[in-house]
Amino acid sequence: MINYIIQVILFQVLFVAVYDFFLSKETFFNKNRWYLLSTALLSFVLPLFKISTVQKAVPKEYYILLPEVVLSPQKVIEKASWYQSINYLDVLFLGGCILFFIVFLVKLERIIRLVLRYGTTRKDNYKLIFLPKETKAFSFFNYIFLGNDIPSQKREKIIQHELVHSDQKHTIDLLFFELLKIVMWFNPMVYVYQNRISLVHEYISDAVASKSEKKENYINHLLADIFQVEHISFINQFYKHSLIKKRIIMMTKTQSKKVKQLKYLLLIPLLGSMILYTACSSEEVKMNKVEKQPVTVYKSEDGKIVKKPSTGYQSKYLDLFLGKELPNTKEYSIDELTEEEKGEYLALLNGFNKEGMPQLSIRVFEAENGRKMVAFDFMGKNENQGKTNYQDSEDVPFSTMEKVPTFPGCAEGDKACFTRSLQQFVVDNFDASLSKTLGLSAGKKRIYVQFKIDKNGKVIDVKARASHVTLKQHVEALVQKLPQMQPGEHNGKKVRVSYTLPITFNVE
Known part of the structure; x- marks a missing residue:
């Protein structure tokens, strides 16, 4: 998962870099809008894209070596404390998601409260809300909010501007990035994307609204007064001081020549290199x-x-x-x-x-x-006389699988959660009293247990090696009690995966 997140952020950095250096100064505003939306989505899809022809051939037999389960030397097995079993990265991620979701709800509640408090005036294709003793001007879907202190002669121009936002559904774009901020609150590129597309929205509305009068008059209108700003990231604001200079520069800019649209072809080699990278890269860094x-x-x-x-x-x-x-x-x-x-x-x-x-x-x-x-x-x-064919072509290694087996309670394909859950299962179910009754010599003891998760998610072909037959039988019985899992998948088909689990403990 961490590798996936890193790739998403890396791709977004590259997409935004192409936008800033080659596209942001052109007047193809609608194309730039769709570029930002599409590349934000592509950055999440591309890391999942695999090309089978450039991946390594799947070996016929491969046992995945899991991390050792090290048991306490005092009790042979140590029941993990509750704080040891917590994945603090997961807690931090979930906590951030909850916090940003609450922030989103607070912002949404502020808008709803304004509508309910001051009421709406219905127009043909929008609803107007007047805000007493305010000079704010912004829109949310087809709701246009105007401060009562805005001079009446300026209101019509503001409404025309905000109607462009409403007609072109710009609020949906901003809400999309607002939702991305909830699930990827730690990703700075989501905020960069939202900033870029907010500016493009203003360029689009300015281009449409300024057609009804001279651009000089429209620009003077922008600079006429200092207005308040509502600090809500998913509304379209008419007067946002940090954007006004850029809007004026873009309105006075000469229309870009159509031949410059060829710059969008830069996406082709960029996408090609990204696809090749994700197809060839492995999750494990050697x-x-x-x-x-x-x-x-x-x-x-x-x-x-x-x-x-x-x-x-x-x-x-x-x-x-x-x-x-x-x-x-x-x-x-x-x-x-x-x-x-x-x-x-x-x-x-x-x-x-x-x-x-x-x-x-x-x-x-x-x-x-x-x-x-x-x-x-x-x-x-x-003493294990079981006959198992270890040259079974259905067995697929972790490193080449598209979707690895999933332990109950874990996110789909989460390897780290699989390992933690398996280790905790061993810790909770190993019989600590065996070391005292078997007469084992002092020192470090290792048990190796091999098993497979078949195409139905069941644990099969369990074999163990231990210094005592009772330990061997106990560990085999323990692993056979593992819960049924969601099977792994490769090339769209359910596959079987083989594992080797080392268990280590000390006898005093």
Whole structure:
């Protein structure tokens, strides 16, 4: 979601930059109005646009490595405190939306109150409201508000100007951006857009209203008095001091030549580059990229890690440790691996997940020259005799999916919420008493559980690796109790997604 919001803001910056540098000084006012409206909408649609031909091919088998669930060393499982389970970014976003919605309602209430308090005078195609002891002049849809202190000889010109706003439905434009401000209150470009289109509205009305008299007289009329301004962002105001200078400059400007309309063709390469960017960009930013190197094999001699002569190994991201005892160097969690290292780690993990193979845990330790090495922690024969075809072409990875599975209670396709909810489910349902009854040796213990979410949103093919068969059976039963989810989608079809979830806890 954050990546989507960043793209929306970036596209709006580019669209407004094109407008300011190439279009804002031209007299194609109606075209500029539709440019601003359409590009504001396009900025929300383009990040969702994908071209399958430029995306990577979907691999046949891919297990998504989820973040580790780390359980409390004191109780094996720590029930998360209420304040730990809160997503404060979500609270901030929702709080901002509520605040700006209230502000919108207050502004709307002020207009309704003026109508109810002072009443309306019905005309042919508009309604006139006189405001006692005021010099304000503005419109809202077909309601025109005039201050009683505005001289009578000026009222007709103001009404003609405001009727252009009413006839061309300019209020709808302003309300559109006002609603955008509620859901994207943190986006400064929404305010920029609203400012730009308010000015275009005035240009349009000035162009129409000034046709009935000389432009010099119309301009003098604008400058004749200092009027009050109603500070409501979705009304069209006749006298708004910050815009009057720009309006006068535009009215005195020579009509733009039609050939300059070709400037709108700048949208074609701009849109093309945006579509290509959204189609090729991935949601995950790969950092600390490592290079493949010939594998170095290590072993333990007299408590020290030494290199073992080896030949025939292909270049890999991870080195290899062989020995009965585990290395005594720093151990890395799954989250500390790069994307390339995670992929290689998972390939090893899946390769040993076969019937008849000895059950083991693959752990990652520090090697030399900034590299990492994998070590095999054998835990006995694999008792899971289930036969699962792991070369199923229906399985689709997170990184290429159009719509990922959705955990109940989360927004559709929200990966972060999926991860948080899954972790909280494990925290709430893991049996803390098991560590005290199984006679486990002291130290860090890891459980790896693999499962799939099928095309109906059900959890299937659950398999776990643990240091004790009871732990293995408990975690498998726990994951099988996950609620039914909304399935993932790719290319318009429901697909199956595979996951690996590491669970870590300490036994004292």
